[in-house]
Amino acid sequence: MAQSHISPERSLVPPWWVWIGLGTISFFLFLGLGIFGIVPVPVGLDLDIAWSHETRTTQYIPTYVPNNGKELVFVYIGSSTCGFSNDESLPALIERVKVELHRKAQAHGLDFSAVGVAIDWHVPHGIKHLEKFGLFNEIMTGENWQGTGARQHFGGSLSGESSTPQVLAYVRSIQGGGVERSDQYYHESDKHLLARKIGLDGISQWAELGLPMPTDILSLDS
Amino acid sequence: MLKTPTPGICLLLLALASSIQLSAQDRGRIIDRNGVSVSPGTRHPTPENIPEACPPDLALRESRNASERVFLGGIDADSVVLGVLEGKHHEMFGYIADVATDGLETLYVLDSEYNEVRVFDYSGNFLGSFGSPGRGPGEFRSPQEIAVSGRTVFVVEYLQVHVFERQESGFLLTDSFKKDFMGFRGNCAMNGHLYTVGYSPEEEHVVHKLTVDGISEASFAEPYSSANTAVQTVISSDGLLACSEKHRIVGVIMDNVPTLTAYTEDGVVAWRTRLTDFRPRVMEELIDEGRAAILQGREGYLHTLFSDGADHFYLGYYTAGYDEDDYANHIFRIDVRTGKGEHLGTGNVAAVNGGSIFVASHHPYPRIIIYKRKDAD
Numbered sequence: 001m002a003q004s005h006i007s008p009e010r011s012l013v014p015p016w017w018v019w020i021g022l023g024t025i026s027f028f029l030f031l032g033l034g035i036f037g038i039v040p041v042p043v044g045l046d047l048d049i050a051w052s053h054e055t056r057t058t059q060y061i062p063t064y065v066p067n068n069g070k071e072l073v074f075v076y077i078g079s080s081t082c083g084f085s086n087d088e089s090l091p092a093l094i095e096r097v098k099v100e101l102h103r104k105a106q107a108h109g110l111d112f113s114a115v116g117v118a119i120d121w122h123v124p125h126g127i128k129h130l131e132k133f134g135l136f137n138e139i140m141t142g143e144n145w146q147g148t149g150a151r152q153h154f155g156g157s158l159s160g161e162s163s164t165p166q167v168l169a170y171v172r173s174i175q176g177g178g179v180e181r182s183d184q185y186y187h188e189s190d191k192h193l194l195a196r197k198i199g200l201d202g203i204s205q206w207a208e209l210g211l212p213m214p215t216d217i218l219s220l221d222s
Numbered sequence: 223m224l225k226t227p228t229p230g231i232c233l234l235l236l237a238l239a240s241s242i243q244l245s246a247q248d249r250g251r252i253i254d255r256n257g258v259s260v261s262p263g264t265r266h267p268t269p270e271n272i273p274e275a276c277p278p279d280l281a282l283r284e285s286r287n288a289s290e291r292v293f294l295g296g297i298d299a300d301s302v303v304l305g306v307l308e309g310k311h312h313e314m315f316g317y318i319a320d321v322a323t324d325g326l327e328t329l330y331v332l333d334s335e336y337n338e339v340r341v342f343d344y345s346g347n348f349l350g351s352f353g354s355p356g357r358g359p360g361e362f363r364s365p366q367e368i369a370v371s372g373r374t375v376f377v378v379e380y381l382q383v384h385v386f387e388r389q390e391s392g393f394l395l396t397d398s399f400k401k402d403f404m405g406f407r408g409n410c411a412m413n414g415h416l417y418t419v420g421y422s423p424e425e426e427h428v429v430h431k432l433t434v435d436g437i438s439e440a441s442f443a444e445p446y447s448s449a450n451t452a453v454q455t456v457i458s459s460d461g462l463l464a465c466s467e468k469h470r471i472v473g474v475i476m477d478n479v480p481t482l483t484a485y486t487e488d489g490v491v492a493w494r495t496r497l498t499d500f501r502p503r504v505m506e507e508l509i510d511e512g513r514a515a516i517l518q519g520r521e522g523y524l525h526t527l528f529s530d531g532a533d534h535f536y537l538g539y540y541t542a543g544y545d546e547d548d549y550a551n552h553i554f555r556i557d558v559r560t561g562k563g564e565h566l567g568t569g570n571v572a573a574v575n576g577g578s579i580f581v582a583s584h585h586p587y588p589r590i591i592i593y594k595r596k597d598a599d
Contacts, residue, residue, distance in 0.1 A: 159363035212308035
């Protein structure tokens with residue numbers, strides 16, 4: 001009777017740590033493929049891999065939810081045909097302002113939205129210009145200075161100097177809004193200007209100072 | 223009057239020059255696509271547009287050690303600061319477009335960002351505000367200057383004037399009128415009238431005396447002379463004015479033209495003084511994309527002219543570019559009665575009244591500093 005030369009120590013079954021390693025690699029591989037849409041994931045599984053809020057705030061990410069209360073609105077107004085609006089330093093500056101204002105709004109318990117306005121005749125040119133400035137909740141372009149975007153932000157309680165680039169910050173209250181609610185339920189308060197900064201220097205200086213705004217208008221109680 | 227030049231103003235001037243469509247008057251010149259006669263390379267102001275001093279020896283010269291002589295450095299004064307970096311609405315300024323004083327120890331600060339006038343006493347106490355954003359009477363959309371005569375306050379926007387009357391209860395809007403010829407700046411008030419710089423090819427003169435209802439009672443001062451009507455219009459539409467209510471004299475200096483002229487309220491020349499060391503910025507005629515335009519350099523810039531309510535005008539100009547680090551801001555004090563003046567040094571001053579000196583600054587944030595001279599009392 002031949003003796004077996006296979007000792008129990010040399011079994012073909014991999015040790016436990018190999019299984020754990022393979023399992024871990026497979027999990028992350030599947031997870032990665034799922035995130036990039038290469039393999040299907042179960043419906044309703046909302047994969048959201050993110051750094052903590054403090055470390056990801058270099059870009060403003062709009063949230064598309066109904067606001068119901070006091071809101072800080074930031075408006076960038078530029079033009080594809082204005083040399084100063086196309087300065088290469090401006091997009092980063094505007095992004096920084098959006099992020100910081102969003103943070104300020106949150107600190108004051110206010111909702112926030114960012115609006116982009118391009119003073120252009122040609123709508124595609126206006127959209128292309130605004131694309132350089134990151135994400136907005138809303139954009140307006142076309143009809144140049146007679147367009148709705150211009151008239152909305154240079155008239156009434158937001159009257160001011162018509163030039164580009166410039167930024168506005170104002171507060172308003174929206175009441176009655178909700179998912180699938182029609183316009184008749186909405187009530188918008190008067191708009192109160194917090195700041196209007198004109199030109200690269202004006203915007204940059206405002207940002208350097210920490211975006212100061214009247215605290216009594218910004219207050220939730222006002 | 224306090225003015226800070228911005229690229230926007232330059233662009234507006236360029237646009238104004240570019241947009242005026244006039245027929246050619248001189249066949250020896252180049253005609254642009256809008257029919258405007260242009261002499262490319264011609265630099266303004268031309269010598270014939272710089273009036274001689276009257277009497278001939280009147281001149282304002284910078285003192286030799288001007289760069290070391292700081293106007294406010296030699297004054298013994300207490301100071302009060304108006305404006306905070308961040309605070310309540312009435313505590314912080316948006317953009318200080320202009321300031322004015324009256325003989326009633328009242329300081330008016332025109333804020334063109336928040337579109338209102340803030341009123342303070344000379345100790346810095348906030349007394350109230352008037353005006354609001356909008357396009358109706360008494361509403362501002364981009365106010366440029368404020369002029370005060372007694373209890374009458376004129377707030378001037380491009381092509382529009384709002385008139386307020388100071389009453390016990392506050393400031394009452396009494397009128398609001400449009401004038402098509404008004405320029406970007408150049409306003410003062412005395413004896414219940416507004417004096418304003420404005421020009422269009424239909425106008426014979428550049429300084430207009432208006433009633434509180436906007437009626438033109440008189441006009442005087444010759445426009446800038448150029449065969450290019452666009453150039454003539456641009457340069458003649460911009461200037462600085464100061465009114466001496468006490469002596470009934472109007473001081474006029476047109477943009478980039480280094481001669482200060484004093485007129486009686488009827489438009490008779492009282493004296494003329496030359497700014498011998500002021501270097502006008504180069505304004506060169508050119509054709510830009512087929513249209514007439516003026517290329518503006520960044521050298522000298524006349525930015526301040528006001529009356530102290532007593533016997534003097536104060537005149538200020540930059541000698542270099544607009545950037546904070548590369549200009550010197552020279553200040554002169556001129557006797558309204560004689561035209562003789564002295565160089566006070568460099569610095570920044572927006573208004574002087576009684577023993578108080580008012581400085582407006584936008585760095586690091588908008589503020590007014592009131593200096594009260596200790597030797598004033």
